[in-house]
Amino acid sequence: MESLSTKSQLDMARNVHDMGSINKMREAIASGDETVLQEAAQQFEAIFVQMMLKSMRKAQDALADEDSPFNSQQVKFYRDMHDQQLATDLTSGGGLGLADVIVKQLGQTENSYTPASVIRSDGDLSSLNRNREYKVAQAQDIALSSNSIKTQSAQKDAMFESPEQFVESLMPIAEKVAEKYGMDPKAIVSQAAVETGWGKFVIHKSDGSSSHNLFGIKANKGWQGEQAVVDTLEFNNGLPQKQKAAFRSYSSVEEAMEDYGRFITSQPRYSHAVENASDAARYTNALQEAGYATDPEYASKIMAVYNSERLSALMP
Known part of the structure; x- marks a missing residue:
């Protein structure tokens, strides 16, 4: 009933x-x-x-x-x-x-x-996105920490006291590398200035020593040298996202410059950039198109430094 x-x-x-x-x-x-x-x-x-x-x-x-x-x-x-x-x-x-x-x-x-x-606890889809991002970051941390015994936690710190010292120290080395690999030394220094903020934000390892990584080159599977894990800003669909990544670590600026020249000229995807190495604008645009950096304004930032009065005044 x-x-x-x-x-x-x-x-x-x-x-x-x-x-x-x-x-x-x-x-x-x-x-x-x-x-x-x-x-x-x-x-x-x-x-x-x-x-x-x-x-x-x-x-x-x-x-x-x-x-x-x-x-x-x-x-x-x-x-x-x-x-x-x-x-x-x-x-x-x-x-x-x-x-x-x-x-x-x-x-x-x-x-x-x-x-x-x-599936959803409170109807808030943003919470699901945050949870997914947390899981990705957690998996990334585990992968990076177990990637190599040489991997070290790192931070970014100043390596040069001033832009003048930055250009004065790098230009002679850039000229040698540029001559060897057929590049423009001014474009090399300009790219290093964008990557490191004129040497103020160079990756340093946990012991305080510099990684000398001036070009943001990451430690891929083929890299056998030391690494430094640091927070980096990547762009996904035009939006900046903070991530952790392992970067190459060098013993000197000379080694870093040499590896940059070898890295660019040995990678097939940068062949178009190498073909236009004598033209800074085409060279930097080709680097961006090939995916050197995720920043959509990467090439324009390099050319802004390249054409700046500041760099011209610091050139020997």
């Missing part, structure tokens, strides 16, 4: 214009009757169908004759009431199947459905 009473209450709830029936459904929920979940799911599906009908009616109204007696506000009022009840009746007989999916998902009665609490 109690089951029949509950069923009667839920049948009444399908009348959307009877506020008493809504209270009956609330009472069924309070009583702990699990069958009310099916009714709630059908009510949700009815709302969805009602929204579709409403959109269809709006499209019809746009083409309707304004002078027609069937286009009056009174007719529309009763038409909308009919659509609300129609949506409820349509979903009570199976409908679109959305109600069944909701019941299986929220009821957790089948192992083939993931509990809603696992």
